[in-house]
Amino acid sequence: xxxxxxxxxxxxxxxxxxxxxxxxxxxxxxxxxxxxxxxxxxxxxxxxxxxxxxxxxxxxxxxxxxxxxxxxxxxxxxxxxxxxxxxxxxxxxxxxxxxxxxxxxxxxxxxxxxxxxxxxxxxxxxxxxxxxxxxxxxxxxxxxxxxxxxxxxxxxxxxxxxxxxxxxxxxxxxxxxxxxxxxxxxxxxxxxxxxxxxxxxxxxxxxxxxxxxxxxxxxxxxxxxxxxxxxxxxxxxxxxxxxxxxxxxxxxxxxxxxxxxxxxxxxxxxxxxxxxxxxxxxxxxxxxxxxxxxxxxxxxxxxxxxxxxxxxxxxxxxxxxxxxxxxxxxxxxxxxxxxxx
Amino acid sequence: xxxxxxxxxxxxxxxxxxxxxxxxxxxxxxxxxxxxxxxxxxxxxxxxxxxxxxxxxxxxxxxxxxxxxxxxxxxxxxxxxxxxxxxxxxxxxxxxxxxxxxxxxxxxxxxxxxxxxxxxxxxxxxxxxxxxxxxxxxxxxxxxxxxxxxxxxxxxxxxxxxxxxxxxxxxxxxxxxxxxxxxxxxxxxxxxxxxxxxxxxxxxxxxxxxxxxxxxxxxxxxxxxxxxxxxxxxxxxxxxxxxxxxxxxxxxxxxxxxx
Numbered sequence: 001x002x003x004x005x006x007x008x009x010x011x012x013x014x015x016x017x018x019x020x021x022x023x024x025x026x027x028x029x030x031x032x033x034x035x036x037x038x039x040x041x042x043x044x045x046x047x048x049x050x051x052x053x054x055x056x057x058x059x060x061x062x063x064x065x066x067x068x069x070x071x072x073x074x075x076x077x078x079x080x081x082x083x084x085x086x087x088x089x090x091x092x093x094x095x096x097x098x099x100x101x102x103x104x105x106x107x108x109x110x111x112x113x114x115x116x117x118x119x120x121x122x123x124x125x126x127x128x129x130x131x132x133x134x135x136x137x138x139x140x141x142x143x144x145x146x147x148x149x150x151x152x153x154x155x156x157x158x159x160x161x162x163x164x165x166x167x168x169x170x171x172x173x174x175x176x177x178x179x180x181x182x183x184x185x186x187x188x189x190x191x192x193x194x195x196x197x198x199x200x201x202x203x204x205x206x207x208x209x210x211x212x213x214x215x216x217x218x219x220x221x222x223x224x225x226x227x228x229x230x231x232x233x234x235x236x237x238x239x240x241x242x243x244x245x246x247x248x249x250x251x252x253x254x255x256x257x258x259x260x261x262x263x264x265x266x267x268x269x270x271x272x273x274x275x276x277x278x279x280x281x282x283x284x285x286x287x288x289x290x291x292x293x294x295x296x297x298x299x300x301x302x303x304x305x306x307x308x309x310x311x312x313x314x315x316x317x318x319x320x321x322x323x324x325x326x327x328x329x330x331x332x333x334x335x336x337x338x339x340x341x
Numbered sequence: 342x343x344x345x346x347x348x349x350x351x352x353x354x355x356x357x358x359x360x361x362x363x364x365x366x367x368x369x370x371x372x373x374x375x376x377x378x379x380x381x382x383x384x385x386x387x388x389x390x391x392x393x394x395x396x397x398x399x400x401x402x403x404x405x406x407x408x409x410x411x412x413x414x415x416x417x418x419x420x421x422x423x424x425x426x427x428x429x430x431x432x433x434x435x436x437x438x439x440x441x442x443x444x445x446x447x448x449x450x451x452x453x454x455x456x457x458x459x460x461x462x463x464x465x466x467x468x469x470x471x472x473x474x475x476x477x478x479x480x481x482x483x484x485x486x487x488x489x490x491x492x493x494x495x496x497x498x499x500x501x502x503x504x505x506x507x508x509x510x511x512x513x514x515x516x517x518x519x520x521x522x523x524x525x526x527x528x529x530x531x532x533x534x535x536x537x538x539x540x541x542x543x544x545x546x547x548x549x550x551x552x553x554x555x556x557x558x559x560x561x562x563x564x565x566x567x568x569x570x571x572x573x574x575x576x577x578x579x580x581x582x583x584x585x586x587x588x589x590x591x592x593x594x595x596x597x598x599x600x
Contacts, residue, residue, distance in 0.1 A: 112562075
């Protein structure tokens with residue numbers, strides 16, 4: 001008797017991990033372009049250097065773990081981690097800063113936990129926080145917008161760590177730094193040029209617009225859903241609004257919060273990491289809104305000018321709990337099942 | 342962090358303790374192997390993590406706290422073993438804790454008298470030796486069932502095992518975090534030890550994470566992983582040396598003559 005093999009007409013999706021990750025990298029291009037336009041070639045050099053390190057360290061760990069190196073490298077996830085971390089690092093960063101950050105992200109924050117899909121924390125942000133608390137000077141050395149090295153060689157000098165020899169540069173406080181320093185002093189705030197761009201911090205507003213465009217591309221392509229960006233930006237803005245109305249000299253406006261730091265980058269590229277974020281719809285909204293609230297709290301009351309990395313890592317820790325309480329109803333059941341049995 | 346120590350039941354220790362209890366002649370080789378490697382309080386039992394993670398920023402801190410813990414462990418094991426026939430099971434844990442607390446107070450006063458600066462640096466973690474579960478664990482699992490001499494020896498090797506991991510972690514964190522080794526040893530050994538410092542990298546910029554608490558967790562994780570790798574290697578080698586298993590004829594004969 002011949003057995004007839006019947007296969008179901010399973011839907012064949014195009015959402016391979018490799019393609020998904022490639023789209024994410026593609027979506028960061030506008031942001032990278034604006035960063036390069038404002039701060040010189042440093043960001044571009046960092047991104048390429050970080051990608052090389054990520055591939056090398058991922059391949060090394062995969063080999064040590066006895067996994068198929070080529071197969072796992074082709075899912076591009078290491079490259080995305082590298083790109084995201086490199087975009088968050090200041091363009092004046094020397095080569096060793098990126099090296100330490102990216103190799104920590106890949107080796108410790110991702111592979112030691114079991115590789116892609118197993119990491120409880122966003123690898124890029126784990127690497128960023130490691131660098132921020134270990135090397136605070138290098139990690140906060142941003143140029144004033146438009147005052148970065150004009151020539152490619154200037155950026156290369158910085159990359160090689162010859163910061164002292166590139167004297168024709170002007171580093172400056174970022175808008176968030178500046179507001180933090182002068183909050184409460186109306187005259188000084190009016191005096192700070194960097195706070196008064198077209199609608200938010202000078203230069204940084206365009207960085208945020210570019211990442212917003214990249215994020216909208218991801219939404220349009222269906223790579224991410226609207227829940228996390230909406231929750232993130234909504235949480236941040238709604239938290240900032242009443243305090244700004246109450247005292248605009250001490251608390252920055254919602255628009256300033258949304259467009260002057262890493263808010264757009266965080267909302268569309270960092271918090272949306274499918275591995276470390278919450279997964280149910282309500283869960284995603286709650287998770288992202290709490291990140292937004294936490295960012296406002298740390299920015300306004302905490303010790304750091306920006307807080308996307310800290311907020312994301314803290315909520316990564318809470319994501320399993322959020323998922324547990326927001327399990328969707330299973331088809332055919334009245335209520336979501338809380339426990340088995 | 343200290344509360345995690347007290348909540349860990351001593352039962353963990355009882356289950357893992359493979360030493361034969363109350364043997365007439367104690368096997369000192371097995372005790373040594375247990376304390377230093379097989380049942381090491383820091384890497385296998387994971388007891389006393391509070392001081393292990395909190396004060397191992399430098400070698401001198403680790404060594405100071407390790408020696409204090411070891412002294413308490415030897416003395417408490419000895420005393421507990423001496424009174425083991427007098428204490429009823431119902432009150433044994435309070436009695437042991439009282440003994441340990443008294444001994445820790447003594448050590449604390451000694452450190453205050455002779456190594457005052459180190460005493461200031463270690464701060465709360467000296468009194469917290471009381472809550473170190475390795476000590477109560479050994480008192481309950483071994484000392485209360487064995488003669489004084491083996492008990493004291495067990496305290497010594499267990500303390501040494503703990504001390505070695507503490508110093509190793511301290512050295513790792515100091516080397517990576519500050520680029521030095523054995524800095525400030527005069528806090529423990531007096532003026533002659535002031536120049537024991539080895540500078541590994543001149544002009545080291547410092548790697549703060551290694552000194553901060555995350556560095557302790559990462560460092561301990563790497564040490565445990567290293568131990569597991571060595572254990573695996575030893576197992577593999579033992580299996581290789583055994584040679585291949587020779588298959589005998591296991592067929593059961595059902596016909597013919599069975600002999």
